[in-house]
């Protein structure tokens with residue numbers, strides 16, 4: 542094998558070889574968008590035209606996809622989490638348990654409702670909440686557990702549901718990275734009280750930006766509707782005449798305008814028709830990588846056996862000290878990027894030491910001194926999240942939409958960097 546590309550050798554992949562594009566669109570996406578443009582209705586808060594709004598259609602389809610009766614759409618995953626916490630009636634000063642390793646929005650949504658995110662350590666093998674750590678973090682102020690199915694690897698939902706039941710806590714699943722995954726036959730998002738999704742550009746189901754909350758609970762659904770529609774609810778088309786408003790005043794709770802536009806919903810309808818096939822392809826390629834990389838001593842994330850449908854927001858491998866001559870993941874990632882010509886990154890920096898998570902920069906969150914001190918993330922210790930940050934390597938999901946040859950390139954690049962790891966710098 543040649544010298545490492547990062548050290549001036551030739552790379553495993555030539556520049557001519559392209560990775561699959563993301564996001565993807567076809568003529569059907571354009572047709573969906575055009576139909577909204579021409580419909581005269583660009584949002585659910587516009588007037589009824591005699592045709593079902595795209596957002597109602599997508600909400601129905603997304604609920605059906607996840608085998609739940611209800612879905613409310615929002616403009617982002619962050620707003621989906623925020624109205625979910627509001628619907629659960631999380632109050633100022635309440636504690637919500639979240640994993641210390643996640644995108645900052647999981648925590649900022651909790652802070653947005655004036656509650657206190659309690660950062661809990663993860664299980665290094667799955668990168669998801671560790672149930673024993675959750676149980677140890679429960680206090681009289683804890684109201685909810687907010688597991689994140691990071692990189693589509695699902696948290697141990699049997700254990701978390703058991704803890705929630707015994708302590709009378711709500712569960713809000715952050716499914717921003719788990720569209721289509723399932724646990725004992727139940728979709729990610731349908732195992733807790735509420736499941737919040739993001740449809741931001743990098744996600745496996747995307748409209749550029751977007752979000753959704755799913756639930757089985759009709760009361761939570763009513764609250765979610767009002768919370769995201771300035772206190773209004775969506776009227777059934779059966780009672781509507783063209784030109785009438787479909788949103789009707791309700792006003793049981795103070796809401797905000799977090800409606801998704803018809804354009805976004807139209808793109809999502811189009812993208813949803815491809816999701817299952819894409820998930821299957823990503824899974825097949827991930828299975829191939831799992832086998833081939835295991836043969837050279839590299840392990841990917843542990844998917845618990847209860848996970849029936851495996852989906853892949855990212856493909857993650859552990860870079861243990863033995864595997865890459867003690868080189869940190871940051872250095873191994875740079876070497877792999879040079880070999881493959883695609884982004885290869887470390888996971889998120891744990892939230893107790895992440896510059897993006899700085900709740901104390903916003904004075905409106907300071908309800909009292911105690912609350913203020915409790916928002917300081919540095920008070921949490923997260924050794925396994927830190928280890929995962931130092932030792933995990935994350936490939937984006939669109940590489941898994943590639944061919945067998947593309948997967949062989951990944952294996953070859955990992956093997957090459959492993960073999961030459963001692964030639965890499967130590968930091």
Ligand SMILES: Cc1ncc(COP(=O)(O)O)c(C=O)c1O
Pocket residue numbers: 616617618619620643644646647689715717718738739740741750751752
């Ligand atoms: C785990 C997780 N939670 C929440 C969010 C927030 O979603 P959005 O960016 O759509 O607001 C994201 C987005 O990256 C995420 O990855």
